[in-house]
Amino acid sequence: xxxxxxxxxxxxxxxCTFSLLALYPVLSILFLALHKKTDLVSGFxxxxxxxxxxxxxxxxxxxxxxxxxxxxxxxxxVTAASAVLSIGTGYAFGTMRFTGDRIVFPIILLGIIFPxxxxxxxxxxxxxxxxxxxxxxxxxxxxxxxxxxxxxxxxGTFWMRAFFRxxxxxxxxAARIDGxxxxxxxxxxxxxxxxxxxLTMSVLVFTYTWNEFLLALVLxxxxxxxxxxxxxxxxxxxxxxxxxxxxxxxxxxLVALPILLVYLFLQRHFVxxxxxxALKE
Amino acid sequence: xxxxxxxxxxPGELDPGAPRKRRRGPTxxxxxxxxxxxxxxxxxxxxxxxxxxxxxxxxVYYSLFDWxxxxxxxxVGLANYSEALRDSVLRDSFVHSAILIVYYAVFPVxxxxxxxxxxxxxxxxxxxxxxxxxxxxxxxxxxxxxxxxTWIYASEGPLNRFLELIGLGSLARPWLGDFxxxxxxxxxxxxxxxxxxxxxxxxxxxxxxxxxxxxxARVDGAGPVREFFAVTLPGLRAEILVAFVLTTINAxxxxxxxxxxxxxxxxxxxxxxSMYMYQNAFxxxxxxxAAAISTVLAIAIFLLAALVLRIGDRxxxx
Numbered sequence: 001x002x003x004x005x006x007x008x009x010x011x012x013x014x015x016c017t018f019s020l021l022a023l024y025p026v027l028s029i030l031f032l033a034l035h036k037k038t039d040l041v042s043g044f045x046x047x048x049x050x051x052x053x054x055x056x057x058x059x060x061x062x063x064x065x066x067x068x069x070x071x072x073x074x075x076x077x078v079t080a081a082s083a084v085l086s087i088g089t090g091y092a093f094g095t096m097r098f099t100g101d102r103i104v105f106p107i108i109l110l111g112i113i114f115p116x117x118x119x120x121x122x123x124x125x126x127x128x129x130x131x132x133x134x135x136x137x138x139x140x141x142x143x144x145x146x147x148x149x150x151x152x153x154x155x156g157t158f159w160m161r162a163f164f165r166x167x168x169x170x171x172x173x174a175a176r177i178d179g180x181x182x183x184x185x186x187x188x189x190x191x192x193x194x195x196x197x198x199l200t201m202s203v204l205v206f207t208y209t210w211n212e213f214l215l216a217l218v219l220x221x222x223x224x225x226x227x228x229x230x231x232x233x234x235x236x237x238x239x240x241x242x243x244x245x246x247x248x249x250x251x252x253x254l255v256a257l258p259i260l261l262v263y264l265f266l267q268r269h270f271v272x273x274x275x276x277x278a279l280k281e
Numbered sequence: 282x283x284x285x286x287x288x289x290x291x292p293g294e295l296d297p298g299a300p301r302k303r304r305r306g307p308t309x310x311x312x313x314x315x316x317x318x319x320x321x322x323x324x325x326x327x328x329x330x331x332x333x334x335x336x337x338x339x340x341v342y343y344s345l346f347d348w349x350x351x352x353x354x355x356x357v358g359l360a361n362y363s364e365a366l367r368d369s370v371l372r373d374s375f376v377h378s379a380i381l382i383v384y385y386a387v388f389p390v391x392x393x394x395x396x397x398x399x400x401x402x403x404x405x406x407x408x409x410x411x412x413x414x415x416x417x418x419x420x421x422x423x424x425x426x427x428x429x430x431t432w433i434y435a436s437e438g439p440l441n442r443f444l445e446l447i448g449l450g451s452l453a454r455p456w457l458g459d460f461x462x463x464x465x466x467x468x469x470x471x472x473x474x475x476x477x478x479x480x481x482x483x484x485x486x487x488x489x490x491x492x493x494x495x496x497x498a499r500v501d502g503a504g505p506v507r508e509f510f511a512v513t514l515p516g517l518r519a520e521i522l523v524a525f526v527l528t529t530i531n532a533x534x535x536x537x538x539x540x541x542x543x544x545x546x547x548x549x550x551x552x553x554x555s556m557y558m559y560q561n562a563f564x565x566x567x568x569x570x571a572a573a574i575s576t577v578l579a580i581a582i583f584l585l586a587a588l589v590l591r592i593g594d595r596x597x598x599x
């Protein structure tokens with residue numbers, strides 16, 4: 001009995017220690033952010049009183065109102081568009097067979113693994129002067145939205161296909177017997193059940209898009225008005241960390257905040273998406 | 282949608298009496314042959330082809346030219362690749378990447394396995410809470426992580442203060458500005474990002490191993506060590522594989538953190554391939570050469586993924 005108790009105590013000790021380890025860097029930057037510049041913080045910087053002036057300063061001086069707007073537009077557009085597109089591709093690959101499906105699917109799957117490092121150079125030059133159309137998309141939202149839809153569709157296709165494959169075959173057959181069109185099957189029969197899977201996918205795509213840095217750095221760093229929040233943070237840190245680390249810490253907390261809030265409410269979806277997705281196939 | 286008509290034109294499909302062949306095999310989608318599938322695939326496929334696949338191929342194309350991004354390109358064949366072979370900075374950057382893989386992938390997997398072995402196999406109450414916390418580093422933007430750790434590693438930051446507190450003040454230093462310690466310091470950030478992922482994966486996986494296997498091992502007189510190697514480790518094969526892929530790709534994609542902590546410095550001691558690619562393409566105007574680096578990096582990632590997919594495939598047929 002006591003051995004079991006001791007065992008359990010050990011288990012919780014380990015879990016608590018490592019949880020603290022996971023949490024500490026996040027807390028440390030929050031602590032720093034709760035100070036103001038004149039506190040001349042050093043060391044662990046436990047805040048003795050909460051001072052939000054750094055957040056105010058960071059918000060205005062770092063132009064995070066524009067940064068947040070850009071990030072919400074880009075992440076929102078990418079999430080919505082890739083959800084719609086991936087429901088389509090996932091539905092087709094998951095429930096139908098058509099000429100070439102077994103060649104096209106693996107090619108789409110490839111997109112999951114390649115990083116933006118492998119595509120960013122041509123994107124930069126092609127967006128400067130879009131072939132045939134001669135538009136300049138650099139420093140516009142399109143430069144960030146379009147490539148990230150392309151990449152998210154790869155993950156979305158993989159994810160939604162796995163979901164549609166797991167739906168009972170009889171459900172689709174019954175609906176077809178009732179005379180439903182393929183779109184009717186998708187819209188009226190499968191979509192009501194698909195919502196959790198779509199939500200998981202959307203949460204992940206939103207997070208990845210919100211956090212994305214390299215594309216923003218290369219494609220929209222030319223104008224302040226289109227910089228995303230992480231890019232703004234990077235520039236802000238470069239410009240003011242030396243003079244006031246508390247302000248940069250506050251900015252970092254601000255940039256992380258939207259995702260942390262989503263995580264608080266939808267954590268099941270994050271964990272499921274990141275682990276189950278990888279283990280499924 | 283326009284598919285109503287298309288469906289109606291194939292009444293045979295709606296015939297409930299038509300015998301349906303059961304199709305088997307894990308790679309084949311269970312469904313009727315319906316080319317209408319293309320209608321659903323095309324929009325998504327178009328985005329993917331235009332904005333991911335085409336740029337990928339375009340990168341390979343650029344890598345065959347000498348180009349500064351402004352004046353006309355000059356065809357040089359594989360010269361960029363042969364230069365890459367001789368470039369000591371590039372070689373260093375791949376060595377750094379390999380070292381980072383140890384920190385991002387090997388350490389967290391070993392730590393995760395060790396802890397999983399140490400945890401009792403009884404259901405952990407409140408595991409959801411721990412899972413939430415352990416997973417947290419995964420979701421935070423690389424730029425934000427970089428800011429947090431830049432502070433932790435700063436001269437007047439928490440790490441140095443902690444060392445002073447436990448009497449090791451002589452070790453205190455500005456970690457990210459130190460030639461020897463900058464790379465391991467970045468590596469430690471990577472370990473922090475990925476260890477929770479590994480722990481959560483393994484703890485969840487170990488709960489799925491049938492208790493009977495452990496009972497059998499105990500009946501055979503296996504101690505905790507034998508039990509770990511005979512039951513736990515084989516039982517977690519799939520999870521370990523997944524952990525290695527996710528963390529290794531994380532390590533190869535370390536651009537955000539490197540750029541926002543050291544930007545490759547001091548003196549190139551933390552340069553990684555993605556950083557070197559960025560510098561060549563957008564600072565030194567050596568676009569063709571940068572594209573060659575991109576290509577090599579993409580091939581490295583592809584080979585790694587292919588390897589794992591093959592191992593995964595073998596598991597599926599067992």
